[in-house]
Amino acid sequence: xxxxxxxxxGKTVKGVARLRGGGSALPGLVVERxxxxxxxxxxxxxxxxxxxxxxxxxxxxxxxxxxxLLESQGLKVFTNRTGSNFTRGIAAALIGDIxxxxxxxxxxxxxxxxxxxxxxxxxxxxxxxxxxxNVMRDQLDRFGEIDHTADLLRKVAEATTDTVVLNREDTxxxxxxxxxxxxxxxxxxxxxxxxxxxxxxxxxxxxxxxQSSEVAADVTLTRFVNNSATFKIDDQxxxxxxxxxxxxxxxxxxxxxxxxxxxxxxxIDDIKLVDALSKITPAFGRGEKxxxxxxxxxxxxxxxxxxxxxxxKSFDPAGCGTMIAINDNYADGRDMSWLWDVDFxxxxxxxxxxxxxxxxxDMALRLQYDExxxxxxxxxxxxxxxxxxxxxxxxxxxIYCTYTAMLTIRRELSKITKVEGGI
Amino acid sequence: MNEKAINVVHxxxxxxxxxxxxxxxLVLMRRLQWHGYTPRLIExxxxxxxxxxxxxxxxGGGQDSGQSKIQDxxxxxxxxxxxxxxxGTPMLMICGLYQLFGKFFKTSNGEIIKGIELFDIETYGxxxxxxxxxVTFSKEFGNIVGYENHSGQTFLGNKACPLGRxxxxxxxxxxxxxxxxxxxxxIGSYLHGSLLPKNPKIADFLIEQAAVKKYGxxxxxxxxxxxxxxxxxxxxxxxx
Numbered sequence: 001x002x003x004x005x006x007x008x009x010g011k012t013v014k015g016v017a018r019l020r021g022g023g024s025a026l027p028g029l030v031v032e033r034x035x036x037x038x039x040x041x042x043x044x045x046x047x048x049x050x051x052x053x054x055x056x057x058x059x060x061x062x063x064x065x066x067x068x069l070l071e072s073q074g075l076k077v078f079t080n081r082t083g084s085n086f087t088r089g090i091a092a093a094l095i096g097d098i099x100x101x102x103x104x105x106x107x108x109x110x111x112x113x114x115x116x117x118x119x120x121x122x123x124x125x126x127x128x129x130x131x132x133x134n135v136m137r138d139q140l141d142r143f144g145e146i147d148h149t150a151d152l153l154r155k156v157a158e159a160t161t162d163t164v165v166l167n168r169e170d171t172x173x174x175x176x177x178x179x180x181x182x183x184x185x186x187x188x189x190x191x192x193x194x195x196x197x198x199x200x201x202x203x204x205x206x207x208x209x210x211q212s213s214e215v216a217a218d219v220t221l222t223r224f225v226n227n228s229a230t231f232k233i234d235d236q237x238x239x240x241x242x243x244x245x246x247x248x249x250x251x252x253x254x255x256x257x258x259x260x261x262x263x264x265x266x267x268i269d270d271i272k273l274v275d276a277l278s279k280i281t282p283a284f285g286r287g288e289k290x291x292x293x294x295x296x297x298x299x300x301x302x303x304x305x306x307x308x309x310x311x312x313k314s315f316d317p318a319g320c321g322t323m324i325a326i327n328d329n330y331a332d333g334r335d336m337s338w339l340w341d342v343d344f345x346x347x348x349x350x351x352x353x354x355x356x357x358x359x360x361x362d363m364a365l366r367l368q369y370d371e372x373x374x375x376x377x378x379x380x381x382x383x384x385x386x387x388x389x390x391x392x393x394x395x396x397x398x399i400y401c402t403y404t405a406m407l408t409i410r411r412e413l414s415k416i417t418k419v420e421g422g423i
Numbered sequence: 424m425n426e427k428a429i430n431v432v433h434x435x436x437x438x439x440x441x442x443x444x445x446x447x448x449l450v451l452m453r454r455l456q457w458h459g460y461t462p463r464l465i466e467x468x469x470x471x472x473x474x475x476x477x478x479x480x481x482x483g484g485g486q487d488s489g490q491s492k493i494q495d496x497x498x499x500x501x502x503x504x505x506x507x508x509x510x511g512t513p514m515l516m517i518c519g520l521y522q523l524f525g526k527f528f529k530t531s532n533g534e535i536i537k538g539i540e541l542f543d544i545e546t547y548g549x550x551x552x553x554x555x556x557x558v559t560f561s562k563e564f565g566n567i568v569g570y571e572n573h574s575g576q577t578f579l580g581n582k583a584c585p586l587g588r589x590x591x592x593x594x595x596x597x598x599x600x601x602x603x604x605x606x607x608x609x610i611g612s613y614l615h616g617s618l619l620p621k622n623p624k625i626a627d628f629l630i631e632q633a634a635v636k637k638y639g640x641x642x643x644x645x646x647x648x649x650x651x652x653x654x655x656x657x658x659x660x661x662x663x
């Protein structure tokens with residue numbers, strides 16, 4: 001089928017889907033059925049090629065950072081911005097950005113890809129650059145085992161034609177470098193002082209201190225206090241204010257900087273880069289701050305033990321209302337075992353106000369065994385959210401939520417306040 | 424000294440500890456405390472001297488890399504574990520270590536990983552993954568609820584009996600309705616969830632056996648398990 005026709009069909013479906021409300025992946029599905037090579041055809045026309053970002057935690061926010069940093073350097077970037085990161089999501093995003101003649105008006109594509117899908121994608125469309133963030137215990141019911149996930153990411157790295165950017169502090173990721181002889185590899189890392197504050201799956205169960213690495217990193221996060229972060233780039237220290245909260249987001253800034261430096265090379269405009277950096281806001285649900293009746297409400301997406309532990313570590317619960325919403329739909333991970341790998345004792349002093357979601361009682365049980373008090377358990381998320389807000393009118397509020405719980409919460413909140421980026 | 428110490432040995436805490444196995448240890452530690460005992464956690468790792476005062480032994484699952492790290496050590500301490508089991512020491516082995524407490528695990532490539540033969544069971548790696556919520560029934564413990572995620576299929580020999588019968592889910596294999604295995608006070612099972620938080624009867628069984636063996640009697644306390652009951656009820660209504 002001629003590409004022009006495929007594009008028109010896709011655009012029409014997208015228009016119809018918009019009228020019906022939502023359904024970001026639907027037009028992509030239709031186009032993929034009609035022309036399975038649609039994505040590779042279109043992406044192969046980009047002058048600067050394709051960048052793939054994968055790993056367990058922080059893909060969405062990091063992709064957003066990389067896109068905004070590249071844009072600060074004057075590049076036109078195509079990305080799968082909707083967070084719909086499977087084939088259909090990419091096809092759907094393409095349809096929105098290409099002309100009716102099938103021409104993609106962009107210099108470079110930056111794609112967030114799920115580990116399992118990234119392998120299929122990279123086999124078909126070798127990326128010029130890839131960034132591997134981390135391999136953590138996430139939704140083992142989807143991929144089976146962590147070793148397997150690391151192998152998937154290794155294949156993505158091996159298929160990369162120019163530079164692979166790796167997390168120096170994640171053993172499984174850093175080890176990927178060993179099978180990349182002859183390829184360009186860059187690392188991002190943490191200073192020794194920050195290394196100890198950053199829990200990983202490796203040192204979850206034993207108290208052993210982490211080993212600092214011998215390998216040099218292109219960008220190192222050396223300091224993070226309040227909203228100010230210091231990075232060591234090329235032996236130069238750069239301090240900047242950030243809108244991002246949570247040390248995991250800030251560490252991923254180092255990842256984004258390393259990647260962008262590799263892509264842009266010597267022509268990089270440092271002033272514009274740092275300026276763009278200070279303006280980046282988190283992707284939706286990833287430490288996002290909303291305002292309700294003049295008090296802040298923060299959404300912290302929790303998907304896996306390391307993410308939840310980092311979230312609890314990053315935010316002080318004192319003086320703040322706390323709600324936890326845990327669902328077990330497919331996108332959340334269906335096995336609740338992961339909650340038992342999170343230490344909740346930091347909530348012991350303040351307790352939690354509301355526990356909600358399909359697995360509210362599993363969460364409550366988890367708190368009981370960490371001797372964390374909780375006030376109410378209500379499986380009905382909409383009701384729990386309303387009561388939680390009503391009973392904490394005057395206080396700042398924070399909600400830790402799994403992915404599908406977050407979608408429901410954002411939808412409800414959009415009825416009473418401005419929720420950025422749509423729902 | 425009237426502190427009643429109970430030692431919980433976490434087998435291979437470093438290498439075989441995946442996806443919530445920590446929940447089982449935590450529940451034992453807390454409930455021992457709530458029952459009025461003084462729990463002590465001992466983490467056993469390859470090469471350590473095996474503690475001579477183990478009262479309860481727990482172990483979990485692992486990655487393939489974790490299994491290969493512990494394999495030789497497990498075979499070396501196997502006779503000690505079998506002796507303790509025969510003497511009535513309560514143990515709980517989940518997933519990976521459940522398999523290795525059996526005769527062998529034959530991988531899908533045909534490789535044989537020897538086990539310690541405490542259970543009369545054999546496990547075969549298959550391509551199909553058994554995954555999802557699971558509910559079983561045992562006369563002793565009632566309904567047992569959890570989540571399974573394994574590709575190894577376990578078959579029981581004549582000398583082994585299952586822990587429970589599957590009501591929802593797969594269990595040991597796709598052919599019979601057994602789940603887990605039981606030998607004296609040793610329990611093997613595929614159930615994550617973690618197992619003990621939502622199945623406090625099993626936790627208290629392990630504690631009671633340990634207390635009786637060490638102190639001749641078990642004086643437990645009653646405490647509020649309402650949240651566990653509600654979590655069980657909710658879990659039993661979930662789809663596979």
